[in-house]
Amino acid sequence: MGWQRVFGGQVIGQSLVAATRTVEGRGVHSLHGYFMRPGDPEVPILYQVERIRDGRSFTTRRVVAIQHGKAIFSMSASFQVDEDGLDHQIDLPEGLPMPEDLPSEQEFKERVIDGAPENVRRYWQRERPIERRPVDLRHYLTREKLDPYQYVWVRTTGPLPPDRESHACVLAYASDLTLLDTSLFPHGTSVFDKTIQTASLDHAMWFHRPFKADEWLLYAQDSPWTGGARGFSRGLIYTREGVLVASVAQEGLIRPIDPAKA
Incomplete structure (x- = not known):
């Protein structure tokens, strides 16, 4: 797509796969990662896992993703045995359309692809493993300044294995989609804008309940703050029945660049 770097969600998801393969009988409940260098899409990524702790209830792993002999990403992940306890959640916003009421990706492509810039066309024409159905399409069609x-709605384009770990790793991959863009809404721009440099800086995720990533999940996002060449965004992920299954927080780089160098 002209960005010449690995998608951050791929490194997050694969790091979690690597950590999960060293843990038995416990599901991931949180991960915290930092992006240090852009990933090179032309070479493999080596994932090194360090066994930090194996406790009675919690297990901790540290993962470093390496290319060209240097770390491009580091992540800590914590796993927990299933336990009962106090229970509450913030409810799903009311009145939002269900995915069946929204245009499919194919319908969206047919609507906007001809008038879109070349890099946007290339992005939407590529086959991807996650289907998205935004509730509001204005961000893709206009330069209008929108509330953050x-x-x-997101789901995989095909069925996943039944194990809980696969669904967690796929949702970790998908959690990096659209999140940084939310911090750009109030500025009438997007990650496709060639006058700004954008990249994920750090990423945190908490898993609350088991879920199916090959069924529709609602990714509700907001951006409380942007400044200092950074944008901060949060996300809550719900099932279509309104069960909160995961939460996400991320800071991303938003740096103006010289248009002559774009």
């Missing part, structure tokens, strides 16, 4: 809120 976004709601997107």
Whole structure:
């Protein structure tokens, strides 16, 4: 797509796969990662896992993703045995359309692809493993300055294995989609804008309940703050029945660049 770097969600998801393969009988409940260098899409990524702790209830792993002999990403992940306890959640926003009421990706492509810039066309024409159905399409069609809120239905384009770990790793991959863009809404721009440099800086995720990533999940996002060449965004992920299954927080780089160098 002209960005010449590995998608951050791929490194997050694969790091979690690597950590999960060293843990038995416990599901991931949180991960915290930092992006240090852009990933090179032309070479493999080596994932090194360090066994930090194996306790009675919690297990901790540290993962470093390496290319060209240097770390490009580091992540700590914590796993927990299933336990009962106090229980509450913030409810799903009311009145949002269900995914069946929204245009499919194919319908969206047919609507906007001809008038879109070349890099946007290349992005939407590529086959991807996650289907998205945004509740509001204005961000893709106009330069209008919007409130920093976004709601997107997501699911895999095909069935996943039944194990809980696969669904967690796939959702970790998908959690990096659209999140940085939410911090750009109030500025009438997007990650496709060639006058700004954008990249994920750090990423945190908490898993609350088991879920199926090959069934529709609502990704409710907001961006409380942007400044200092950084944008901060948050996300809550719900099932279509309104069960909160995961939460996400991320800071991303938003740096103006010289248009002559774009």
